[in-house]
Amino acid sequence: MGVVSLALAVCIVFSSFGIWLWPAPNITTCDEGLYLVGKTAAEVLVLLLIGFTLVQGNDGEGEVRKSITISVMIMFFGLVAIHCPMVPDKNSIEGLVLDKFWAIVVAFTGYYFASRTLEKLKG
Numbered sequence: 001m002g003v004v005s006l007a008l009a010v011c012i013v014f015s016s017f018g019i020w021l022w023p024a025p026n027i028t029t030c031d032e033g034l035y036l037v038g039k040t041a042a043e044v045l046v047l048l049l050i051g052f053t054l055v056q057g058n059d060g061e062g063e064v065r066k067s068i069t070i071s072v073m074i075m076f077f078g079l080v081a082i083h084c085p086m087v088p089d090k091n092s093i094e095g096l097v098l099d100k101f102w103a104i105v106v107a108f109t110g111y112y113f114a115s116r117t118l119e120k121l122k123g
Contacts, residue, residue, distance in 0.1 A: 004051060005047045005048055005050060005051020005052065008047050008051075009043075009044040009047045009048055009051075009070075012040060012043050012044060012047065013040060013044060013074060016036055016039070016040040027082070030082070033082035034079075034082070034094075036078070036082075037074075037075055037078035037079055037082065038075070040074060040078060041071045041072070041074045041075040041078070042071070044070065044071050044074055045067055045068065045070075045071035048063075048066070048067035048070060048071070049063075049064065049067045052064075052066065052067060062115070062116060062119065065111070065112055065115055065116070066112075068108060068112075069108055069109065069111075069112040072104065072105060072108045072109075073105070073109075075101075076101065076105045079098070079101060
């Protein structure tokens with residue numbers, strides 16, 4: 001079931017960003033692009049959590065950790081791909097989040113590898 005949910009997640013990403021068989025979405029404003037990236041990352045996170053955790057019923061292989069990391073990386077690469085010409089005001093919440101998103105990506109990636117290493121060292 002985990003492989004099926006991963007395949008569905010890949011299809012969602014492809015259809016949202018217009019890769020392979022799907023046409024590219026018509027994004028006219030940066031807000032539409034940011035909404036698309038957030039929606040896609042949330043859909044992928046839910047699908048992976050359902051497929052890897054709820055169906056298997058355990059977290060022995062770090063499914064939650066993998067799901068969160070994959071979702072954050074999809075958001076990161078989606079934001080890089082959109083590249084809005086208008087930069088939001090850095091004093092707004094949107095501007096602060098986009099300005100500091102690299103720190104969020106580094107934190108989640110560090111968490112993924114650090115918790116995986118600690119898990120291997122313990123057992």
